[in-house]
Every structure is written in C-alpha cells, then in structure tokens.
Amino acid sequence: MIDEPLIVFKDIYKIYKMGDFEVRALDGVSFDIYKGEYVAIVGQSGSGKSTCMNIMGCLDSPTSGLYHLGGKDVSDMVDDRLAEIRNEMIGFIFQQYNLLSKLSVKENVEVPMQYAGIDKNTRNERINKVLERVGLSDKIKNRPTQLSGGQQQRVSIARALVGEPSVILADEPTGALDSKTGRNVMELLREIHEEGNTVVLITHDNETAGEANRIIRLEDGKIVYDGPPDHEHALFAGLKEEVYEVL
Amino acid sequence: MRFFETIELAIKNLLGSKVRSLLTMLGIIIGVGAVIIITSLGNGMENFMVDSFSSMGTNVLNVTVMGKGSTRTLDFDELYEHINENQDLYNHISPTVNVPGSVKVGTETLEQTSMTGVSEDYNELKSLVLSQGRYVQYVDVTNYSKVIVIGSYIADNFFDDDVIGQTMKINGQVFTIVGVLDEVADSEKGDSDDIIHLPYSSALKLAGSSVISSYAVEVRSEETVDASKEDLRYFLYDIFKDEDAYMIFSMSELLDTMTSMINIMVVILAAIAAISLVVGGIGIMNITLVSVTERTREIGIRKSLGAKRHNIMQQFVIEAATTSAIGGIIGIGFGYLMSSLGTLVISQMLDEDISLLPTLSSVMIAFGVSVTIGIVFGYLPARNAARLNPIDALRYD
Ligand SMILES: Nc1ncnc2c1ncn2[C@@H]1O[C@H](COP(=O)(O)OP(=O)(O)O)[C@@H](O)[C@H]1O
Ligand SMILES: [Mg+2]
Numbered sequence: 001m002i003d004e005p006l007i008v009f010k011d012i013y014k015i016y017k018m019g020d021f022e023v024r025a026l027d028g029v030s031f032d033i034y035k036g037e038y039v040a041i042v043g044q045s046g047s048g049k050s051t052c053m054n055i056m057g058c059l060d061s062p063t064s065g066l067y068h069l070g071g072k073d074v075s076d077m078v079d080d081r082l083a084e085i086r087n088e089m090i091g092f093i094f095q096q097y098n099l100l101s102k103l104s105v106k107e108n109v110e111v112p113m114q115y116a117g118i119d120k121n122t123r124n125e126r127i128n129k130v131l132e133r134v135g136l137s138d139k140i141k142n143r144p145t146q147l148s149g150g151q152q153q154r155v156s157i158a159r160a161l162v163g164e165p166s167v168i169l170a171d172e173p174t175g176a177l178d179s180k181t182g183r184n185v186m187e188l189l190r191e192i193h194e195e196g197n198t199v200v201l202i203t204h205d206n207e208t209a210g211e212a213n214r215i216i217r218l219e220d221g222k223i224v225y226d227g228p229p230d231h232e233h234a235l236f237a238g239l240k241e242e243v244y245e246v247l
Numbered sequence: 248m249r250f251f252e253t254i255e256l257a258i259k260n261l262l263g264s265k266v267r268s269l270l271t272m273l274g275i276i277i278g279v280g281a282v283i284i285i286t287s288l289g290n291g292m293e294n295f296m297v298d299s300f301s302s303m304g305t306n307v308l309n310v311t312v313m314g315k316g317s318t319r320t321l322d323f324d325e326l327y328e329h330i331n332e333n334q335d336l337y338n339h340i341s342p343t344v345n346v347p348g349s350v351k352v353g354t355e356t357l358e359q360t361s362m363t364g365v366s367e368d369y370n371e372l373k374s375l376v377l378s379q380g381r382y383v384q385y386v387d388v389t390n391y392s393k394v395i396v397i398g399s400y401i402a403d404n405f406f407d408d409d410v411i412g413q414t415m416k417i418n419g420q421v422f423t424i425v426g427v428l429d430e431v432a433d434s435e436k437g438d439s440d441d442i443i444h445l446p447y448s449s450a451l452k453l454a455g456s457s458v459i460s461s462y463a464v465e466v467r468s469e470e471t472v473d474a475s476k477e478d479l480r481y482f483l484y485d486i487f488k489d490e491d492a493y494m495i496f497s498m499s500e501l502l503d504t505m506t507s508m509i510n511i512m513v514v515i516l517a518a519i520a521a522i523s524l525v526v527g528g529i530g531i532m533n534i535t536l537v538s539v540t541e542r543t544r545e546i547g548i549r550k551s552l553g554a555k556r557h558n559i560m561q562q563f564v565i566e567a568a569t570t571s572a573i574g575g576i577i578g579i580g581f582g583y584l585m586s587s588l589g590t591l592v593i594s595q596m597l598d599e600d601i602s603l604l605p606t607l608s609s610v611m612i613a614f615g616v617s618v619t620i621g622i623v624f625g626y627l628p629a630r631n632a633a634r635l636n637p638i639d640a641l642r643y644d
Contacts, residue, residue, distance in 0.1 A: 059551060059637045080555040087553020098548045098641065102263060114252060115553040159552070 004071055005032035006166060006198055007056060012065035014051050014221075025051040026062070027221035033200065035166070038193040040201045040212035040229070048221040049202045050171060056200065057090050057169045058082040070166050087115050091160030093170035097152040099144040105131070105155050106140045112163040130158040134188065150181035157188060167198045174208055186211050250561075257566040260538075261573070271534045272574030274527025275620065279575050279613045281520035283582025286609040288589065289513030291601045293506050305499040306469050307372065308476055309343075310462040310483070312493050319487055323459055329482055330464065336475040338465040341369035344450040345461070348418040350443065352405040359437035360401065362417065364450020370396075370428075372465040378402075380411045380426030387446040394449075396426040400440035417443070418453055472499050524620055527574065532624035535567045539632040546632050547640025560633040567625020568618050575617030579610055 014026040025048045033039055043049050054060040055067060058074055059082075067075045070089055074082065092098075099108050106127055113123045131137050134154040144152050153173060160168055170189065174182030190211055193199045203209050210229055217225035225231070261268040312321050323342060330340040344364030350357040369375075370382045378399065387394050395415065402410050406424075414421050422445065432438040451457060466475040476495055483493045539546070546559055586603040593601050 054638055057551070059641075080557075083550060083553050083555045086551060092551050094641075098544075098551070100545055100548060102260070111549065112552045114249075115549075115555070115558060117249075163553075 003034060005068075006035045006037075006070060007031075007033040007200075008066065008068035009056075010066040010068075012052075012055060012062045012067060014048070014055065014060070015063045024221045026055070029065075029218075029221070029223055031216060031223065031226060033167075033198065035198050036193075036196060038190075038199045038201070038211070038213045039216060040203060040209040040214070041216045041218060042203060042206070042209045043218035045204060047218040049204070049218055051221075052218065053169055053171050053200070053202050056167075057092060058085045083115075087112060087163065089166040091163060091165035091168045093153070093156050093160050093168065093173045095172040095175040097144070097149075097156045097176075099152055099155055099159075101144055103143075104140070105136065105142050105144065105147070108144065108155055109159045109162050112159065116163060126162050127158075130162045131155075133161065134158045148181075149177050150184060153177065153181075153185050154188065157185075157192070161192065161197075167200060168192065169200050169202075171202045172204070173201070174203070174205070182208070250565075253561050253565045254569060256562065257569040260566055261570060267534065268570060268573075271530050271570055272527070272577065274523055274530045275571050275574030275617050276527075276578040276581055278520060278522075278524035278527050279578025279617055280581035280585060281523060282517050282613050283579060283605045283609055284585045284589065284603070285516045285520055286513055287582070287586040287603040287605040289509050289516075290606050290609075291590070291603040292509050294604070295599065295601045296502060296505050296509070300498050300502045300505075305497070305502060306466045306472060307498060308464045308466060308472070308479065309496045309498075310464060310479065310493065311496070312458075312460050312462075312483075314458070314460075314487070314492055320458060321483070321486055321493075323462075325486075326462065326482075333478065334467070336467055336471055336478055338467055339368040339372040340462055340464045341366040341372055342447040342459040343369075343461045343463050344447045344454065344456075344459060346417070346445070346450045346453050348453065349416075351416040352401070355405065357401065357405070357441070360441050360443055362443045362445065362450070364447035364454075365444050366447055369444065369463070372463055375431070376429040377426050378429045380424070382426050383444055383446050388448045391448045391452060392446055393420060393422045394425045394445065395422045396428060396444040397424055398428050398434075398440040398442040399430040400434045400436065400438065401443070402427040403434055415443075417445075420453070422449075469499065472497055521616075524616060527571070527617075528620035528624040531567050531571055531621055532628060534570075535563055535625050535628040536631075538566070539563060539628045542632075543635065543640050543643040546635050547637050547643065550635070550637035551641060556633040559635075560629045563629030563632050564622055564625045567629070568621035571617045571621030571624075572614070575614045578617070579605075579613060582610075582613070 009029055009031050012026050012029045013024065016023040016025060029052065041049050041052060051060070055062050058069070058077075061077070062075055065075065066073065069085065072085070074085055077085070100111070103111075109127050109130060110123055113126065127140075128137070131140060134157050136151060136154055136158065139147060139151065144155065147155065173189065174185055177185060186208060189199060189201065201209070201212055209215055212229060215225060215227065215229045216223060314320055327340060330337045342364060346362035346364060348362070350360045350362065365383060366388060367383050367385045370377070375382075377396070379402075380396070382396055383394065386392070395417075397410070397415070406413055410424055410427050413424050415424065416422070428440070428442070430440055432440050434440045447459065451459065464475070464479065466472050476497060479495055483495070484490065487493060549559065582605060586605055589603045590601070593599065593603070
C-alpha cells in the first residue's frame with residue numbers, strides 16, 4: 001500500500017443492550033476511506049448510519065473492533081483525547097445545523113478555534129476566508145435565527161471547514177432543507193470535495209447520494225454494498241443474497 | 248479556550264437573562280450586604296468605645312483598698328514613695344476621696360455634682376486643663392484648706408464671669424473657688440463637667456473618715472499598664488498579705504472586655520447573616536442546574552467541536568462564580584450604602600458620633616466568600632455538564 005487510508009474500520013460492532021435484548025446497530029462493519037474520497041453512506045432508517053457516523057466522528061466508541069483515524073488508533077481513547085481528535089480532524093455538518101443561537105455567525109465559526117487555542121489574528125483570517133467561501137461574508141454579525149435554513153447550513157459548513165479537518169462528516173445535511181436549497185448545499189459540498197477535502201456524507205436519499213464517488217450501503221448494521229454509485233445495487237437495496245453475490 | 252474568553256462568555260450569558268441573574272444574586276447580595284453592615288456596626292461601636300474610654304484615661308489604674316481580712320492599713324506616704332521610686336512604671340498618684348453630701352451655691356442646691364478629694368497631681372494625672380485660676384496645691388492638702396476647683400457646668404450655670412473667689416457650701420461648710428476646669432463633656436447636669444475637686448485632706452475631714460480607700464495611679468505609658476499593675480499587686484500583697492484586701496482595676500481592661508463582647512456579638516450576628524450566603528449559594532446551584540439542563544444541546548455542540556471536560560466545567564463554574572462575584576460586589580455596595588445611612592440615622596437619633604465603617608478586611612472576606620460560594624455550589628452542576636455524553640447531549644431537545 002502506497003498510501004495509508006485516512007479511515008480504517010475493521011470489524012466494528014456497536015451493540016446496545018436493552019435488558020435481555022440486544023440491538024446490533026453496527027454488526028461487523030469494515031471499510032477503508034482514503035484521503036480525498038467522497039463517500040456516501042446510505043441505508044434505510046435504523047440501518048446504523050448515524051451510529052456509524054458517531055463512531056467515525058469520535059463522538060462514540062465501538063463495542064468492539066478497530067478504528068484508525070489518520071494512522072492513530074482511536075477505538076479505546078478516553079473522552080478528552082477524543083475531544084482533541086474531533087477538534088483537530090473532524091468537521092461536522094448536522095441535519096439540524098446545531099449552531100449556537102446566542103452567538104453571532106462569526107462567533108459560531110470561531111468556537112472550534114477557541115478550543116484549539118488558535119490566536120486571534122489567525123482566527124479572524126480563517127473566519128473571513130471560510131465565510132467568503134460559503135458566500136456569507138455579509139452576514140458575519142447576524143444571529144443564526146436571522147438566517148434562512150440554507151444560510152444556517154452554510155454557516156455550519158463554514159464552521160466545519162474552519163479547523164481545516166482531515167474529514168468532513170455530513171449527517172443528512174439536506175434533511176431539513178427544501179429541495180432547491182438542498183441542491184445548492186450539495187453543490188457546495190461537491191466543490192469542497194473538489195478542493196481536496198475528504199467528505200463522508202450520510203443520507204437516506206438516493207438522489208443526494210448520487211453526488212458521491214462511492215456508496216456504502218448499510219442494512220441492519222451490515223454493509224450490503226460498497227462501490228461506485230452507478231451500479232444497479234448501489235442505490236436500490238436488493239435482496240441480501242443478491243447483493244452479497246455482487247460483493 | 249482562554250480564561251478571559253470564558254469570563255467574557257459568562258458575562259454575556261448572564262446579561263442574556265438579566266432578571267434571572269439578578270434574582271439568583273439576591274441571596275448573595277443580601278448576605279454580603281448584611282455581613283458588611285453588621286461588621287461595620289461592630290467596628291463603629293468599637294471605635295466609639297475606644298474613643299470614649301481613652302478620654303477617661305486608659306493608662307490610669309484605680310486602686311481600691313478595702314482592708315478587709317487584714318489588720319494592716321495602707322499609709323498614703325508609703326504608697327507615694329513606692330510610686331516615686333518606680334518612675335519607669337508610674338507617673339503620678341493621687342487619692343480619690345469620695346465626698347457624700349450636699350452642695351449649695353447660695354440657696355440653690357446642686358443635686359448631681361460629684362465631689363472628689365484629690366492631691367495636687369490629679370489634674371496632670373487626668374490631663375485636666377484649667378480655664379481660670381489654679382488647681383489644688385500641696386499646701387492646700389497640708390493646711391486642710393477649704394478651697395475647691397469646679398467644673399465648667401457649675402461655673403457656667405451658677406456664676407457670672409467672676410468665679411474665682413466666690414464661695415460654695417459643702418455640707419454647710421464654706422469653700423472658696425480657686426479654679427475652673429475646661430469643659431471635657433457637654434457641660435450638662437451630672438456629667439464630667441458637673442464636678443468639684445478639693446484637697447483630699449479636707450475631703451476626708453468632710454467625710455468624717457481617716458482612711459483613704461481609693462487612689463488613681465497613672466502608669467508611665469499604655470505599654471506598661473500590665474507591668475505596672477503587676478508591680479502594684481505585689482506591693483499591695485506585701486502589705487496586706489491578702490488578695491481580697493484591695494482591688495486594682497484599669498480602664499483598658501474594661502475596654503478589652505467590652506470590645507471582646509462586641510466582637511463576639513458581631514461574629515454571632517455575622518454568622519446568622521452568613522446563612523443567607525449559603526441560601527444564596529443554593530440559589531446559584533439551582534440556577535446552574537437549570538442552566539445545564541437548558542443548555543444540554545449547547546454542551547453537546549461544544550463537545551462535538553472539541554470542548555474537553557474541563558472546558559465545559561470551567562464554563563459553568565466561572566459562570567456561577569461570576570454570578571456570585573457580581574452579587575458580592577453589589578452586596579458590598581449595598582452594605583456601604585446602608586452603613587453610611589446607618590451612620591446618619593444614629594447621629595440623628597442618638598446624638599452620638601458612631602460612624603459605621605466597613606473594614607477593608609470584611610469587604611475582602613465578603614467578596615472572597617461569595618466567589619468561593621459560586622465555585623463550590625457551581626461545581627456539582629458543572630461536573631454533571633462536563634460528564635454529559637456528546638451524542639445524548641446533541642440529541643437532547
Ligand atoms: N442509544 C441507543 N440505545 C439503543 N438503541 C439505539 C441507540 N442508538 C441507536 N440505537 C438503535 O440502533 C439502530 C441504528 O440506529 P441509527 O444508527 O440511528 O440508524 P440510522 O441513523 O440509520 O437511522 C436502530 O435500531 C436504533 O434503534
Ligand atoms: Mg440517523
């Protein structure tokens with residue numbers, strides 16, 4: 001291997017115990033993602049997409065399995081080390097934007113850099129750069145509530161980009177937007193990918209997933225397809241047996 | 248995240264809900280204010296006592312001789328000699344002979360005038376200044392002269408300008424006024440200006456007694472009070488061989504007793520007021536708990552963006568501490584205001600100049616305690632916040 005993968009998932013299990021009964025949210029998932037890829041993780045509701053993203057984003061640890069991010073084993077890290085990794089390496093884009101409503105656009109974008117301990121000048125430079133990148137330079141002083149949904153999602157994209165992370169994780173980024181605004185956001189994500197960023201997109205929407213260069217389809221916590229988006233099984237779940245033949 | 252930024256954030260959050268912040272601070276404001284008022288009242292009373300006692304002379308020992316249980320008596324010459332031989336310990340001595348009886352100017356009777364038989368040193372001993380005439384002299388004592396020195400109250404109220412040479416009747420005997428003392432109090436009936444000093448020899452005769460039963464001894468300085476008292480005690484014990492035969496009593500001792508009583512009272516009252524601080528602290532804990540719950544999602548977002556436990560912890564603790572610190576500052580201001588108001592009211596009502604002065608130390612302690620309360624009571628809720636799982640926090644709404 002010339003290049004080490006950015007993300008290595010090896011036999012990842014996430015099991016929720018509810019009394020005698022257990023839910024296997026992730027049931028032995030393995031994949032590699034390389035730097036510069038644009039991957040969409042798809043699947044029906046409850047198939048384990050969010051669980052997968054939480055583990056990838058170091059918000060949660062797997063029950064068992066190996067997770068390497070940027071060459072580091074993060075599967076068993078403690079809380080504060082995970083926070084550091086999130087700060088340095090992950091840029092989150094959430095369905096509900098998750099902006100802090102009491103802070104201005106500028107202050108929202110600043111938060112990750114505050115925790116990174118970056119100096120004030122560098123912060124301002126970077127804030128201006130990313131807000132210009134997402135086309136919101138004129139909204140710098142506004143509160144999130146004064147912005148439209150699409151604009152808010154752009155702010156959250158700016159916030160994800162500002163720390164110059166290794167990977168952008170977007171969980172249903174268009175889920176709360178109308179289709180036109182959603183398309184604009186997707187276009188922005190594609191551009192960001194083309195600028196050299198690694199993007200992992202989570203969606204249940206096939207059209208949206210079509211934007212990516214690679215599809216990973218989950219069903220009941222298992223990968224049923226992993227490949228290019230133009231394969232017949234990529235976007236439509238077939239019978240499991242059929243899919244396994246493909247793999 | 249830098250410390251200063253965290254404080255900035257805390258202030259921003261507090262300003263975001265002003266009424267709530269103010270209500271949260273109320274307990275602290277009242278507590279700190281009350282502690283400051285009480286300590287400044289104590290301070291004012293202590294200053295007042297020290298002032299009025301030092302005007303009475305804190306370096307004077309009063310010796311009372313009862314002679315009880317002893318056959319031996321004390322001779323004034325004996326005592327006088329001892330005082331003179333120990334000038335490193337003592338300045339002056341004078342008998343203080345109390346004369347009971349009636350005082351008349353013409354046909355007018357003075358009812359509350361106190362008469363004391365003294366030696367020629369008594370005016371210096373008590374730092375008394377004459378406004379007219381002279382003081383009692385040694386020859387007056389040896390000659391049993393019927394001369395008196397009167398206080399300003401008597402001179403002002405019973406005589407015209409020409410006082411010297413006028414006479415007064417004490418127990419029917421005529422005495423000539425040879426001197427008038429400067430005003431030391433307010434020249435009112437019964438106060439320390441309504442007095443008569445006369446030679447102790449004449450006083451003893453008037454009282455029909457031959458034994459001097461009390462003396463005033465001026466010690467060298469305030470620092471020697473204890474040593475002088477000790478020395479005098481030994482001297483008297485040597486004579487009487489009985490501790491119950493005499494009594495030595497000093498103003499400074501009385502002052503010490505009084506101030507320590509005031510201090511005990513202040514501590515008790517301040518402790519009661521401090522209960523309000525604890526209640527205030529619980530208020531802060533309560534509001535911090537509410538705030539943590541309300542801002543669970545914010546905590547989740549901040550954690551997802553890289554906030555560590557101590558960042559979240561710090562944010563809430565500093566917010567609680569800032570709340571109580573601001574409450575403390577307002578309370579200090581409130582305390583100052585009430586203290587100066589109290590000073591005004593007391594001087595109006597009691598006609599005494601007791602100024603309620605908050606001590607710097609009480610202000611510092613009050614501020615320190617309120618910040619500490621914020622930290623202590625903010626700690627628990629803040630720790631809960633810091634331990635929140637980011638996924639659960641993000642999902643919360
Ligand atoms: N905290 C949890 N406790 C118990 N079960 C959970 C928890 N989180 C997720 N699950 C279960 O794990 C499965 C996968 O959930 P999720 O990853 O949210 O799916 P998706 O995002 O694809 O809809 C679901 O069956 C869900 O009920
Ligand atoms: Mg989901």
